[in-house]
Amino acid sequence: MTADGQILAPQTYNAEPIPEVARAEIDRLLMSGDLFRYTAAKDAPVSLLEQEFAALLGSTYALAVSSCSAALFLSLKALDLPRGAPVLIPAFTFAAVPSAVVHADCHPVLVEVGHDYRVDMGDFEAKLDDAAAVIISHMRGQTSDMDQIMALCDARGIPVIEDAAHSLGTTWHGRNIGTLGKIGCFSFQSYKLVNAGEGGILITDDPELAARAVIMSGAYESNWKKHPGMQNSFMLWQNKLPLYNMRMQNLSAAVIRPQLPEVALRVAKGRAGHDRVAAQLNSSPHLAVPPALPPEERAPDSIQFNLIDAWSDAQALAFQSEAKRRGVSVQVFGLSDGNARAFWNWEFLGPAPELPQTRAMLMRACDVRLPTRLSNAELDFIARNLIDAAAAVRG
Ligand SMILES: *Cc1c(COP(=O)(O)O)cnc(C)c1O
Numbered sequence: 001m002t003a004d005g006q007i008l009a010p011q012t013y014n015a016e017p018i019p020e021v022a023r024a025e026i027d028r029l030l031m032s033g034d035l036f037r038y039t040a041a042k043d044a045p046v047s048l049l050e051q052e053f054a055a056l057l058g059s060t061y062a063l064a065v066s067s068c069s070a071a072l073f074l075s076l077k078a079l080d081l082p083r084g085a086p087v088l089i090p091a092f093t094f095a096a097v098p099s100a101v102v103h104a105d106c107h108p109v110l111v112e113v114g115h116d117y118r119v120d121m122g123d124f125e126a127k128l129d130d131a132a133a134v135i136i137s138h139m140r141g142q143t144s145d146m147d148q149i150m151a152l153c154d155a156r157g158i159p160v161i162e163d164a165a166h167s168l169g170t171t172w173h174g175r176n177i178g179t180l181g182k183i184g185c186f187s188f189q190s191y192k193l194v195n196a197g198e199g200g201i202l203i204t205d206d207p208e209l210a211a212r213a214v215i216m217s218g219a220y221e222s223n224w225k226k227h228p229g230m231q232n233s234f235m236l237w238q239n240k241l242p243l244y245n246m247r248m249q250n251l252s253a254a255v256i257r258p259q260l261p262e263v264a265l266r267v268a269k270g271r272a273g274h275d276r277v278a279a280q281l282n283s284s285p286h287l288a289v290p291p292a293l294p295p296e297e298r299a300p301d302s303i304q305f306n307l308i309d310a311w312s313d314a315q316a317l318a319f320q321s322e323a324k325r326r327g328v329s330v331q332v333f334g335l336s337d338g339n340a341r342a343f344w345n346w347e348f349l350g351p352a353p354e355l356p357q358t359r360a361m362l363m364r365a366c367d368v369r370l371p372t373r374l375s376n377a378e379l380d381f382i383a384r385n386l387i388d389a390a391a392a393v394r395g
Contacts, residue, residue: 009327
């Protein structure tokens, strides 16, 4: 804020401070040099994080790893899919998701996504019969119809991995996202609700999957004994699986653990902030925020909305620059250069498939970060300037 009470354009890419209590623990770790998760006989910070995260989500097992991408990769490997197995993924996701599928020697099959950013159930069902597994990315925390998805996959015995990288704290019929499928994967990268710079975690109730993922994450020799509850399974897998070494180290866990008690508050603030901005944007004849599906309680730290009412590409680009000039950073997913969430930029997959519905959505869908720390005045600044930028372009 300036001296005369004017709100300056809010910084939406800066992080918030890590809770003070992390300092003492990090100091202790630096003094002892005890950074490797398997050095201590028990109660290493990474192990404690796993126990606390499993308890927070209500799952039986948790495995902390180096990133959500690593968690997705290990999930696919733990499922023991044949080489080249087709894995369904939404065509609207982050490039790391098809990358994890390729890394696991599987074949990503892209499914159309609608203007509400959720998996198109018609296309999903049409492509499902051939699939060996499904990854559902709850992209930007927007939950696809998990009732239908689970019913269709359960009927065919197809395992579902939830990419809940951006969905920590979201619920579906009151159940935590990430606990609906066989495995749930989360991210602690800096732009997610809990920030460790980098990091990820997977959760599951299946002891066999958990044991296999633990060993492949790099629990060599008998380090698996330091993971509680899987002793019967581990003996089956020790030395039978490759070690991909994607472990988390203790310093990351020391940064993450004190943030877990703050999750509930961040979720509440994120939802309130999102809904406040959404209500304002929906008052514009040019902008529309798709509503959540009825069973979904969101935990957003960003907002997505569509440019409605026949915008041209040139107008959409002008809207981006006009908003930026007013201090609000907005990206039209399909119009910002090389955007990692636009499927035609995933050139490593080969020629882009025809996905007209997802393409049309990406060409008019806008993305604005709304960190949960923003004040109401800052949220209103963002909403007002987006509306004014749209009006300026559309006249
Ligand atoms: C951030 C993100 C990822 C990747 O997470 P990393 O921890 O950076 O590997 C995957 N999927 C979605 C939907 C994401 O938002």
